[in-house]
Amino acid sequence: MTYMSPTPVLTTLGPGVMPFLSAELASRMQFGWTISVHIIFASLSIGLAPFIVYFTWKDVRTNDDRYARLRSFWVKVFAAGFVMGTVTGIPMSFQFGTNFPQFSEVAGELIGGPLTFEAKMAFFLEAVFLGVLLYGRERVRDRTYVLSSVLVGVGAWLSGFWILVVNAWMQTPRGYEMITRNGMEVAKLTDPLAAFLTPRMTWMYVHMMNASVISVALLVAGVSAYVIWKKPDTNAWNTALKLAVVLLVVSAPFQAIHGDAYGRHVEDTQPQKFAAMEAHYETGQADLHLLAFPKSASALTDPRAENLVTVSLPAVGSFLASGGDFDAEVIGLNEYEENPPVALVFWSFRFMVGLGFLFIGLALWGGYLTYRGRLSDSTRYLKAMIAASPLGYAALLTGWYVTEIGRQPWVIQGELKTSEAVSPTLTGTEATLTLVGFVVVYVGLILTALYILKWLVREELQALGVRESSDGRWHGPVPGVSDDD
Amino acid sequence: MTESLLPVDAYLVESLPEIWFGAVLFALGMYVVLDGFDFGIGMLYATRTDEHERETFLAGFGPVWDANEVWLVAFGTMLLAAFPRVYSRLLADNYLLTIGFVLALLFRGLGPELREQRDDEQWQRYADYAFVGGSVFAPLLFGMLAGRWLFDGATLPMVLTGVGLVAVSVVTGAAFLAAKTEPGLAAELRTYGIGATVAYLGGVVVLLGTVVLTDAGGVADTILSGPVAAVVALSVAAGVGGSLLARRGQYRAWLVSALALPTLLTVLIALLLYPAIYPPTGLLVREAVVSPLALNLVTVLGFPVLVVVLWYFKFLYGVFSGPIEREGYGG
Numbered sequence: 166m167t168y169m170s171p172t173p174v175l176t177t178l179g180p181g182v183m184p185f186l187s188a189e190l191a192s193r194m195q196f197g198w199t200i201s202v203h204i205i206f207a208s209l210s211i212g213l214a215p216f217i218v219y220f221t222w223k224d225v226r227t228n229d230d231r232y233a234r235l236r237s238f239w240v241k242v243f244a245a246g247f248v249m250g251t252v253t254g255i256p257m258s259f260q261f262g263t264n265f266p267q268f269s270e271v272a273g274e275l276i277g278g279p280l281t282f283e284a285k286m287a288f289f290l291e292a293v294f295l296g297v298l299l300y301g302r303e304r305v306r307d308r309t310y311v312l313s314s315v316l317v318g319v320g321a322w323l324s325g326f327w328i329l330v331v332n333a334w335m336q337t338p339r340g341y342e343m344i345t346r347n348g349m350e351v352a353k354l355t356d357p358l359a360a361f362l363t364p365r366m367t368w369m370y371v372h373m374m375n376a377s378v379i380s381v382a383l384l385v386a387g388v389s390a391y392v393i394w395k396k397p398d399t400n401a402w403n404t405a406l407k408l409a410v411v412l413l414v415v416s417a418p419f420q421a422i423h424g425d426a427y428g429r430h431v432e433d434t435q436p437q438k439f440a441a442m443e444a445h446y447e448t449g450q451a452d453l454h455l456l457a458f459p460k461s462a463s464a465l466t467d468p469r470a471e472n473l474v475t476v477s478l479p480a481v482g483s484f485l486a487s488g489g490d491f492d493a494e495v496i497g498l499n500e501y502e503e504n505p506p507v508a509l510v511f512w513s514f515r516f517m518v519g520l521g522f523l524f525i526g527l528a529l530w531g532g533y534l535t536y537r538g539r540l541s542d543s544t545r546y547l548k549a550m551i552a553a554s555p556l557g558y559a560a561l562l563t564g565w566y567v568t569e570i571g572r573q574p575w576v577i578q579g580e581l582k583t584s585e586a587v588s589p590t591l592t593g594t595e596a597t598l599t600l601v602g603f604v605v606v607y608v609g610l611i612l613t614a615l616y617i618l619k620w621l622v623r624e625e626l627q628a629l630g631v632r633e634s635s636d637g638r639w640h641g642p643v644p645g646v647s648d649d650d
Numbered sequence: 651m652t653e654s655l656l657p658v659d660a661y662l663v664e665s666l667p668e669i670w671f672g673a674v675l676f677a678l679g680m681y682v683v684l685d686g687f688d689f690g691i692g693m694l695y696a697t698r699t700d701e702h703e704r705e706t707f708l709a710g711f712g713p714v715w716d717a718n719e720v721w722l723v724a725f726g727t728m729l730l731a732a733f734p735r736v737y738s739r740l741l742a743d744n745y746l747l748t749i750g751f752v753l754a755l756l757f758r759g760l761g762p763e764l765r766e767q768r769d770d771e772q773w774q775r776y777a778d779y780a781f782v783g784g785s786v787f788a789p790l791l792f793g794m795l796a797g798r799w800l801f802d803g804a805t806l807p808m809v810l811t812g813v814g815l816v817a818v819s820v821v822t823g824a825a826f827l828a829a830k831t832e833p834g835l836a837a838e839l840r841t842y843g844i845g846a847t848v849a850y851l852g853g854v855v856v857l858l859g860t861v862v863l864t865d866a867g868g869v870a871d872t873i874l875s876g877p878v879a880a881v882v883a884l885s886v887a888a889g890v891g892g893s894l895l896a897r898r899g900q901y902r903a904w905l906v907s908a909l910a911l912p913t914l915l916t917v918l919i920a921l922l923l924y925p926a927i928y929p930p931t932g933l934l935v936r937e938a939v940v941s942p943l944a945l946n947l948v949t950v951l952g953f954p955v956l957v958v959v960l961w962y963f964k965f966l967y968g969v970f971s972g973p974i975e976r977e978g979y980g981g
């Protein structure tokens with residue numbers, strides 16, 4: 166492959182004209198930005214799918230109008246999210262070629278397979294049966310209808326599987342050898358099983374799927390809490406809130422326990438990234454592991470285990486005291502010629518883990534209230550859940566920043582650098598223009614998605630008989646839970 | 651252990667690279683045919699002012715467009731899996747065209763969804779702009795991309811390919827809707843469909859003539875060969891025959907012959923490419939293809955799935971066959 170010398174960050178379009186980013190920087194920002202938006206909608210589909218299946222099944226089976234109501238609301242959210250996932254997914258699949266053609270060519274044999282399986286096994290399934298789910302209620306039998314909802318869910322979880330096969334391979338590449346083809350050094354597939362099921366894959370899949378479930382459970386809980394806050398006696402939404410809380414009680418602690426073990430796997434396979442995640446531990450406690458959940462017994466026999474238990478925030482203090490200068494002090498990172506932007510990785514990691522513990526707290530609080538039978542009565546809890554509704558996504562995104570930014574300067578760990586992966590024919594001007602285009606369009610997209618959610622909630626409140634003008638919480642005695650409408 | 655399951659050093663069958671060339675173009679053809687009529691619906695939508703008719707159009711488009719669009723992803727990823735260099739060069743060398751195309755698709759997909767969300771005239775007008783604009787620009791830019799692929803850098807052939815794809819999309823869109831709607835509306839659609847057929851056939855002739863004269867992409871000889879002449883003749887037959895059927899109100903038969911046009915167009919693309927797969931650099935199918943193990947794997951795992959996909963596509967179109975119910979977009 167052609168090695169590209171590092172391009173200057175800024176190029177200019179003639180004298181006095183506005184500066185443009187380099188093709189490399191603009192491409193990286195564009196990829197990072199577009200996938201951040203895509204992943205929000207993709208994980209919405211993944212996390213919402215089990216809810217949709219459950220509501221649809223209950224609706225068809227029991228004819229209980231609680232489930233009809235929830236199904237109809239969340240299917241609308243799912244449909245809007247799906248469209249946004251689709252329209253943002255297509256640019257993703259082209260950017261491998263437009264912006265990182267050297268990467269596509271080097272890794273084509275390895276990533277092409279999983280990506281085409283994703284299209285054939287997952288996207289088709291999802292898109293075809295969503296058509297049936299949205300438009301086919303009167304045209305197919307009940308059983309086919311429920312089955313369609315299941316197949317849509319299977320499609321979403323499978324697309325997550327195949328795309329993560331690709332990403333996991335980029336983190337821990339195996340099953341290939343480098344050969345020369347058409348004058349370029351490219352990876353040749355030698356062992357498909359090894360290449361598809363890299364050590365990273367299982368970790369990533371479990372963590373990512375569970376993250377999607379957590380994020381959507383928080384969203385469902387937040388919306389339910391808001392509706393209940395406005396109108397406490399709604400049967401359907403009380404059910405939804407309880408369901409979300411139960412899911413959180415299981416998934417939030419699991420994520421922390423799993424994340425802790427996952428961290429050690431990263432340490433084994435990508436020590437440089439791990440050093441970046443723990444940067445501030447220059448004092449030798451390099452393995453802060455905020456995630457020292459007293460779960461894994463083997464952790465105690467691990468030499469690093471003692472440090473693991475110190476969930477010490479003072480470490481953060483020492484970081485601040487050092488003036489935010491990571492690179493100079495940190496042992497480990499110094500051994501590398503080029504390092505990822507440590508502060509980003511470090512703070513992203515703290516942010517994700519911190520939110521993870523917050524979610525455990527919210528889950529346990531909700532679990533306790535449910536146990537006492539007062540879940541919907543606690544104004545404070547409802548408010549907390551409303552506030553927490555977008556936070557799952559915040560954790561999910563920052564977790565990905567750890568993974569992707571922490572991997573830099575490599576795009577394929579140890580094999581190909583990001584700077585070598587960028588298109589040699591792309592100009593900074595073109596890349597900057599499209600970056601600006603994507604920023605503008607996707608900001609519009611996100612705002613629209615939020616408005617749609619807002620309108621759907623407002624519509625639901627109207628259907629429940631809450632007057633437009635009633636701004637605040639329901640006043641007066643909390644009525645007993647009764648039928649809707 | 652994989653060696654026992656799949657041959658590592660030899661293709662499953664000797665002609666597997668050529669089969670994959672065919673498979674990639676098959677996915678492209680499915681996309682051009684299926685999403686083509688979606689684009690056509692989007693463009694014809696602009697000719698409607700009646701709210702009822704607009705909703706009919708959207709109801710015909712709603713259940714299928716997304717599934718149709720996945721053929722694009724299938725095409726792109728199959729190209730990547732079998733011919734990574736072609737995928738890389740095609741997209742990287744045509745950067746702005748490609749990004750423009752995906753953004754057009756974005757607006758096309760989003761438009762109807764947004765329209766559905768809010769009962770506000772202004773809002774719906776903007777949503778309609780997105781839908782119609784996306785439906786025009788997506789086939790135009792995609793066709794131009796195909797033109798760049800086939801004819802190297804030549805501008806006029808590139809633009810003509812784009813315009814041709816727009817025209818053929820209008821033909822299939824009109825035929826698709828005519829077959830599924832009431833006679834009055836169908837008769838109006840027929841007029842657009844026949845006009846677009848004439849434009850399309852004329853465009854193809856001008857395009858091929860230009861390419862022969864300028865030898866863009868070095869394919870002049872291919873164009874003057876028997877197979878290309880046959881494809882052109884069949885296209886004219888399908889176009890003229892289809893228009894006659896439409897005149898007689900036989901809309902289902904018209905639909906069949908209308909769908910033959912983009913199918914033949916894809917065959918034409920295949921003929922113009924082969925044995926090269928990336929004319930701008932003269933790269934041949936055999937030179938660009940991945941190693942035997944990788945290709946064998948995607949064949950063994952991918953082809954059976956593709957058969958299943960085709961089967962449930964049939965199911966989807968079965969469920970939504972027959973006249974469009976005016977249930978609106980979103981059911």
Ligand code: HDD
Nearest residue numbers: 369372373376421424425427428456521560561564565568
């Ligand atoms: C709701 C979202 C969420 C929550 C609450 C957590 N995570 Fe996470 N985490 C993710 C969402 C996520 C993610 C975005 O989904 C990542 C990115 C890649 C992946 O597989 O999952 C991730 C990656 C990720 C990695 C690997 C980074 C890499 O691959 O380089 C580690 C070590 C952790 N997480 C650890 C944790 C710990 C110890 C948590 C304790 C509470 C935790 N995560 C909570």
Ligand code: HEM
Nearest residue numbers: 193196197200201204328331332565566569570573576583
């Ligand atoms: C879905 C969650 C993901 C997020 C939020 C994410 C985020 C990012 C970010 C922020 C970058 C830029 C890093 C930098 O420039 O410092 C990046 C790079 C990249 N990611 Fe991801 N990524 C995700 C998943 C994936 C997946 C699934 C793949 C592959 C299939 C992938 C492939 C790449 C590639 C090729 C780059 C190269 C550009 C670069 O390194 O700058 N990413 N990603």
Ligand code: HEM
Nearest residue numbers: 206207210247250251254255257258288321324325328723
């Ligand atoms: C961890 C990262 C990713 C996950 C979990 C993921 C998952 C999904 C899911 C669930 C969908 C279905 C649409 C929806 O329901 O919203 C989807 C759509 C899509 N994704 Fe991603 N995706 C990821 C990253 C990527 C990347 C890196 C690419 C680029 C190859 C990509 C390409 C696509 C495409 C093309 C679609 C549209 C499919 C359609 O038409 O339905 N995704 N993705």
